Amino acid sequence: MxxxxxxxxxxxxxxxxxxxxxxxxxxxxxxxxLSGNRDLAMNSVSWAAHEEAKISIRPxxxxxxxxxxxxxxxxxxxxxxFDVLPFSLLFAGLLVWQTRKSR
Numbered sequence: 518m519x520x521x522x523x524x525x526x527x528x529x530x531x532x533x534x535x536x537x538x539x540x541x542x543x544x545x546x547x548x549x550x551l552s553g554n555r556d557l558a559m560n561s562v563s564w565a566a567h568e569e570a571k572i573s574i575r576p577x578x579x580x581x582x583x584x585x586x587x588x589x590x591x592x593x594x595x596x597x598x599f600d601v602l603p604f605s606l607l608f609a610g611l612l613v614w615q616t617r618k619s620r
Contacts, residue, residue: 521557523564536561 526533538561543554556574563571586594 521561523561532567534565535569536565 521536521538523534523536526535528620544558549555549558553574559575560572563569
C-alpha cells in the first residue's frame with residue numbers, strides 16, 4: 518500500500534499539483550520528528566507550492582545528553598580520574614624506566 522501519491526494536472530503555468538497521504542499521523546506532534554517525517558511533510562508542501570528550491574533534507578538537530586550521578590558515583594569517578602589513573606600511569610612509567618635502566 519503506498520504511503521503517499523503525488524500527482525500533477527496540466528502543464529506550464531496552468532499546472533496543478535497535489536500530494537495525498539494515507540493519513541496525517543506522520544505529521545502529528547508525536548511523530549513529526551521521527552525518521553524524516555518533518556522532511557517529508559515540508560518537502561511535499563514545497564513541491565505542491567511550486568517552490569522546488571526549498572526542497573531539501575535538513576540536518577538533524579543534536580540533543581544534549583545528561584548524566585545523572587549519585588554522590589557515591591561522583592566520588593568514585595573523581596577518585597579514579599584524579600588518583601588511581603595518574604598514579605598507575607606514573608607507576609607503569611617508573612617500572613619501564615627501571616627495567617630499561619637495569620639492562
